Structures are given as structure tokens and as C-alpha cells.
Amino acid sequence: MKPVLLAGETFQVTSFASKGYEVSASARFSNGGLRWIEALTRHGFDVTQIGGERCESEFPTTKEQLSEYAAVVLSDVGALSLLYTPETRKGRRSVNRLELLRQWVLEGGSLMMAGGYCSFQGIDGLALFHDTAVDDALPVKIYAGPDGLEAPEGLDPRITEPDHPILRGITTPIPYLLGMNRVAERPQDGSTTLVHCDRRGEGLPLLAVRDFGKGRSLAWMSDIGPHWLSTEFMEWDGYDVLMANMVRWLVRQI
Structure with a gap:
């Protein structure tokens, strides 16, 4: 089977420490996708990751290149x-990779977006996927403004479509989350929300799916790793199955 492409989930942090006149700097690199890659690998998938800092130069620019992958997952990359x-950097006309992804899915491709500070519209509105071709292809509508929701009190997922193939074999209750991206449902476009989180009397979509043209799209509105996924969620025995089932559904294995 073709590999799954994970785009994003890497970040670098640079820190400065001041002690009087003496100032020192340090930097570290982190990969938030390691637990997800581990889960997919355990279930027989090969995963190729292109970190956010490499997407400009390495993310596919043709449908033929996209079709080298069974599915494309955008996670915490704007x-x-x-x-x-x-x-573009040289001032020349180039491909719009968001339009390319939409057309690829219409023709049979598989696209997933996972949540995070730089997913959907983003914690500060900087992810900028609202009103793009990727927005058109997803099973949810992306808001125009900042959509990140921090919930230190915890959000409890509620399964609303228990018979869907993605949720087979999932033990309930699903552990709590510490945050997610807020989006709107789009049932008029053939999308289905499988899991909600209740907050202040409102059911927020957490997991939604859609048949789009000949292809499929899926949206998971929380992290695939910490910190929005709680320690309890990360250690939950259903984590591997749930994450693998999302990809299995996208590639029509279930």
C-alpha cells in the first residue's frame, strides 16, 4: 500500500535567558506527530512526514505527486x-497547492485535517484556511476568525454516530480533551459529524467525514498529540485504533 503523507506537526522554539548583562540563547526542535506515527505504524501503515518548515520546498506540486500517497494529512501547518x-519567492507564477488538493480529492484522493494552533483558521487566526479550496473540500466550515478553544476544565467527547466504521472497536467513553478548533457543521453538503464535544449547551463538532466527488475528506478538530490531547487520551487503549480507523476510512479499507 502507498504511504500516508503527514504534513506539519514540527516546530522550533528559541529562548533567551537574561542574567544581568549576560544573555544566552537556546533552541530546540519538537515533533508533535511521533505518537500518531507510532499508532499508524502499529496498524500497518507507512508514514512519510514533511515538517511545516519543509512544506514550501517539499510538499507535492502536482496531482501525480499527490497520488504517490494513499492519503494526505494536514496537521498544525498553516x-x-x-x-x-x-x-513564489522569486516573484514567479506557481501552483496553488490548496486548489491542487481540492481537485485531487474530487478525482479520488483522500484528505484529512487535524486540529492545532495552526490548523483550520488557527488559535490567532493565522492558519488562514477559511475560504480556501481546502475549506471547500472539508466536511466542516472554517470560521473567518480565530478558532482555537482552550479548555483546561476538559471537554468530554460524545459519540453521535456509533455505527460508523471509524468508531467500531472504540471503547467509550472517549477520554477528555484540553482544547480544539471551533468549526461549523455542513450537513447540506453530505457531511456527517460522528463525535461532538458539549460546551455551554453547544455541541461542537470533533470528528466529521465527507464524500467529496470521487474522494473522501475527514476533519478531526483536536490535536493528534499533546497538549490538546490529555495524558489520559494519549495513554488510552483506543487511541491507536481510532487514529488508524480514520485513515482506514479515508482509503476505503473500512
Whole structure:
């Protein structure tokens, strides 16, 4: 089977420490996708990761390149990281990779977006996927403003479509979350929300799916790793099955 492409989930942090006149700097690199990659690998998938800092130069620019993958997963990587290309930097016309993804899914591809500070519209509104071609292809509508929701008190997922193949073999209750992206449902476009989180009397979509043209799309509105996924969720025996089932559904294995 073709590998799954995970785009995003990497970040670098630079820190400065001041002790009087003496100032020192340090930097570290983190990969938030390791637990997810481990889960997919345990269930027989090969995963290729292109970190956000590499998307400009390495993310596919043709449908033929996209079709080398069974599915594409965008996770914590903003629209600009995909829209910028080496040609753009030189002031030349180039491919719009968001339009490319939409057309690829219409023709049979499989696309997933997972949540995070730089997913959907983003914690500060900087992810910028609202009103793009990727927004058109997803099973949810992305709001125009900042959509990140921090919930230190915890959000409890509620399964609303227990018979869907993605949720087979999932033990309930699903452990609590510490945050998610707020989006709107789009049932008029053939989308189905499988899991909600209740907050202040409102059911927020957490997991939604859609048949889009000949392809499929899926949206998971929380992290695939910490910190929005609680320690309890990360250690839950259903984590591997749930994450693998999302991809299995996308590639029509279930």
C-alpha cells in the first residue's frame, strides 16, 4: 500500500535567558506527530512526514505527486506554508497547492485535517484556511476568525454516530480533551459529524467525514498529540485504533 503523507506537526522554539548583562540563547526542535506515527505504524501503515518548515520546498506540486500517497494529512501547518513555493519567492507564477488538493480529492484522493494552533483558521487566526479550496473540500466550515478553544476544565467527547466504521472497536467513553478548533457543521453538503464535544449547551463538532466527488475528506478538530490531547487520551487503549480507523476510512479499507 502507498504511504500516508503527514504534513506539519514540527516546530522550533528559541529562548533567551537574561542574567544581568549576560544573555544566552537556546533552541530546540519538537515533533508533535511521533505518537500518531507510532499508532499508524502499529496498524500497518507507512508514514512519510514533511515538517511545516519543509512544506514550501517539499510538499507535492502536482496531482501525480499527490497520488504517490494513499492519503494526505494536514496537521498544525498553516495555509501559507503550502501556498508559498520556491517560485513564489522569486516573484514567479506557481501552483496553488490548496486548489491542487481540492481537485485531487474530487478525482479520488483522500484528505484529512487535524486540529492545532495552526490548523483550520488557527488559535490567532493565522492558519488562514477559511475560504480556501481546502475549506471547500472539508466536511466542516472554517470560521473567518480565530478558532482555537482552550479548555483546561476538559471537554468530554460524545459519540453521535456509533455505527460508523471509524468508531467500531472504540471503547467509550472517549477520554477528555484540553482544547480544539471551533468549526461549523455542513450537513447540506453530505457531511456527517460522528463525535461532538458539549460546551455551554453547544455541541461542537470533533470528528466529521465527507464524500467529496470521487474522494473522501475527514476533519478531526483536536490535536493528534499533546497538549490538546490529555495524558489520559494519549495513554488510552483506543487511541491507536481510532487514529488508524480514520485513515482506514479515508482509503476505503473500512
